[in-house]
Amino acid sequence: MTIANFVPGEPNSLAILFFVLFVGLALAITWRAARRTRTTEHFYAAGHNITGFQNGLALAGDYMSAASFLGIAGLVALKGFDGLIYSIGFLVGWPIVLFLIAEPLRNLGRYTFADVVAFRMRQRPVRIAAAIGTLSVVIFYLIAQMVGAGTLINLIFGLPYEVSVVIVGAVMLTFLLFGGMIATTWVQIVKAVLLLGGATAMALLVLSHFSLNPLTLFDSASDKNGAGVLSPGSLVSNHWDAMSLGLALMFGTAGLPHILMRFYTVPDRQAARKSVSWATIFIGFFYLLTFILGFGAMTLVGQGPISAIDKGGNAAALLLAENVAGTPFFGFIAAVAFATILAVVAGLTLSGAAALSHDLWVNVVRHGEAPEREQLRVARAATFAMGALAIMLGIALKGQNIAFMVGLAFAIAASANFPALLMSIYWRGYTTAGAVTSIVTGAVSALVLIYISPTIQVDVLGHATAPFGLKNPALISMPLAFVSGIVVSLLWPERSAQERFVEVERKTHLGDAVPHPAKPALVTESS
Amino acid sequence: MMATYAAGLRDETYELAAPEAPEIDHEALDALTARRFRFALKLTGVMLVLYFGFILLIAFNRDLLATKLVDGLTLGMALGVGVILSTWVLTWVYVRWANRVYEPAVAELGGVR
Numbered sequence: 001m002t003i004a005n006f007v008p009g010e011p012n013s014l015a016i017l018f019f020v021l022f023v024g025l026a027l028a029i030t031w032r033a034a035r036r037t038r039t040t041e042h043f044y045a046a047g048h049n050i051t052g053f054q055n056g057l058a059l060a061g062d063y064m065s066a067a068s069f070l071g072i073a074g075l076v077a078l079k080g081f082d083g084l085i086y087s088i089g090f091l092v093g094w095p096i097v098l099f100l101i102a103e104p105l106r107n108l109g110r111y112t113f114a115d116v117v118a119f120r121m122r123q124r125p126v127r128i129a130a131a132i133g134t135l136s137v138v139i140f141y142l143i144a145q146m147v148g149a150g151t152l153i154n155l156i157f158g159l160p161y162e163v164s165v166v167i168v169g170a171v172m173l174t175f176l177l178f179g180g181m182i183a184t185t186w187v188q189i190v191k192a193v194l195l196l197g198g199a200t201a202m203a204l205l206v207l208s209h210f211s212l213n214p215l216t217l218f219d220s221a222s223d224k225n226g227a228g229v230l231s232p233g234s235l236v237s238n239h240w241d242a243m244s245l246g247l248a249l250m251f252g253t254a255g256l257p258h259i260l261m262r263f264y265t266v267p268d269r270q271a272a273r274k275s276v277s278w279a280t281i282f283i284g285f286f287y288l289l290t291f292i293l294g295f296g297a298m299t300l301v302g303q304g305p306i307s308a309i310d311k312g313g314n315a316a317a318l319l320l321a322e323n324v325a326g327t328p329f330f331g332f333i334a335a336v337a338f339a340t341i342l343a344v345v346a347g348l349t350l351s352g353a354a355a356l357s358h359d360l361w362v363n364v365v366r367h368g369e370a371p372e373r374e375q376l377r378v379a380r381a382a383t384f385a386m387g388a389l390a391i392m393l394g395i396a397l398k399g400q401n402i403a404f405m406v407g408l409a410f411a412i413a414a415s416a417n418f419p420a421l422l423m424s425i426y427w428r429g430y431t432t433a434g435a436v437t438s439i440v441t442g443a444v445s446a447l448v449l450i451y452i453s454p455t456i457q458v459d460v461l462g463h464a465t466a467p468f469g470l471k472n473p474a475l476i477s478m479p480l481a482f483v484s485g486i487v488v489s490l491l492w493p494e495r496s497a498q499e500r501f502v503e504v505e506r507k508t509h510l511g512d513a514v515p516h517p518a519k520p521a522l523v524t525e526s527s
Numbered sequence: 528m529m530a531t532y533a534a535g536l537r538d539e540t541y542e543l544a545a546p547e548a549p550e551i552d553h554e555a556l557d558a559l560t561a562r563r564f565r566f567a568l569k570l571t572g573v574m575l576v577l578y579f580g581f582i583l584l585i586a587f588n589r590d591l592l593a594t595k596l597v598d599g600l601t602l603g604m605a606l607g608v609g610v611i612l613s614t615w616v617l618t619w620v621y622v623r624w625a626n627r628v629y630e631p632a633v634a635e636l637g638g639v640r
Contacts, residue, residue: 085607088610091614099621231593509563509633510637
């Protein structure tokens with residue numbers, strides 16, 4: 001079509017303008033939120049004042065990372081059908097969160113998922129184990145986001161990689177330190193609205209070239225690139241690999257600390273339920289859109305120009321924006337992509353900081369007895385430390401092959417966090433030793449197995465073969481975590497944990513409410 | 528007193544409660560926990576079968592999924608979109624169950640009508 005104005009690595013003034021507008025908006029929100037952030041309740045859980053609908057948007061904002069926006073659109077543009085397999089995998093975890101985790105989690109915990117696991121157990125061992133599970137997921141996920149951020153901003157805005165990483169880290173830390181979870185939530189909501197709105201507009205613009213019929217678009221894509229783009233290609237060549245990755249994606253979502261933490265921002269169980277329902281609708285809708293965007297980029301931009309800029313296809317959505325609506329829209333979409341990274345990084349950093357300060361400092365070092373002012377001070381210090389760590393790791397791992405890290409983060413979440421969380425909510429016989437065993441076994445086996453897998457041995461280290469066959473460890477490490485936790489709990493039963501299970505049940509269903517079965521006045525009045 | 532069961536568990540309703548909580552019926556509590564868990568497991572099972580069914584079809588019967596239904600649509604794409612839509616349907620099934628079965632059961636357990 002036209003000659004693209006988008007030159008990778010050249011500063012684009014419109015993109016920068018939109019980006020500055022977004023950061024300005026985020027800082028205005030932070031300034032308002034900062035006045036209300038005076039307690040840890042506000043800092044970690046936005047005062048439990050977010051509505052179900054708002055939290056649904058924020059969850060979607062937390063989940064729709066740059067990887068899913070630019071990455072999946074690019075994957076569909078370059079590989080067609082195979083790109084769809086990823087987006088479906090990321091979506092199917094959400095109903096699991098809804099059915100099994102969201103509502104009990106909201107009622108049983110306060111700030112972190114460790115609150116739930118440790119509810120009826122001995123605090124210190126469980127908190128330490130859960131912090132290990134949280135931090136390993138958060139750090140791998142953060143590295144993937146920071147390295148992606150540096151590369152992406154370098155591509156879009158032309159800023160040097162290191163400068164990009166520092167800017168992302170500094171902006172994120174500014175609104176986290178002042179506004180805590182309230183600011184983070186609103187940044188995620190604004191970003192989700194911009195992303196859903198931008199992607200919808202772009203999909204409509206694409207479809208306007210094809211008489212608003214997606215089938216005409218897909219047909220023209222297959223005319224141009226061969227019928228193969230509409231059917232499975234080589235992505236799922238080994239069914240064990242596919243099942244292992246599928247397992248990690250499906251159950252990993254229910255073990256992602258930054259997603260779980262979001263459920264504490266709503267006032268009650270019902271709002272937690274509403275949050276996941278809305279999030280599932282938004283994220284599903286978004287993945288349906290990426291399908292149109294991917295095939296649109298394939299047809300309107302062409303696979304050649306896309307892979308010429310970035311072999312992974314990350315430029316597909318941006319080139320498509322410029323193709324269908326010119327440079328201003330490109331600037332808008334580029335700024336949305338940046339906002340996307342910022343929001344995800346903020347959520348991750350906050351959940352890592354909560355593990356450091358709430359789980360390790362307050363509950364392990366101080367035995368849960370720290371005064372409020374100290375807790376808030378430690379929370380901010382931990383946030384600063386996590387942010388600084390994210391920046392350093394982002395710079396240190398420049399140019400490294402980090403594609404496996406998101407898959408690894410999901411595998412650890414599915415193996416270390418999810419089994420412990422599930423059993424602590426539903427199994428009376430679960431014990432302190434069992435919880436510690438399943439978390440440590442899940443985390444360590446996932447890490448060891450991925451190290452000896454082709455993902456590291458062949459793709460990163462360049463060896464010819466690997467001792468362990470699966471590319472993602474979840475198929476082994478998740479069952480291992482369940483089995484080890486169950487065996488240890490059965491071998492060494494813990495009486496107090498069993499006796500206190502009734503409190504878990506009561507709180508799961510009734511929350512903090514005091515039940516009063518015999519209250520005749522209330523019954524007669526309402527009936 | 529218009530205490531609805533959906534919002535009725537919040538603090539305001541319980542201002543009327545006796546200061547000391549009476550002993551709750553443990554058997555009813557266990558039964559409700561088991562009931563909720565069974566339903567959640569069933570829906571999780573359906574999601575697992577749908578998703579892994581899709582993945583295994585891709586792995587083992589690629590040609591079937593390449594079948595063209597109409598111009599621009601293969602069976603594989605239709606099934607893929609179907610899995611996405613199934614997450615919405617399952618979410619709807621769960622929310623409906625929660626509103627019609629679970630919340631009234633919780634209200635009964637907590638003594639709120």
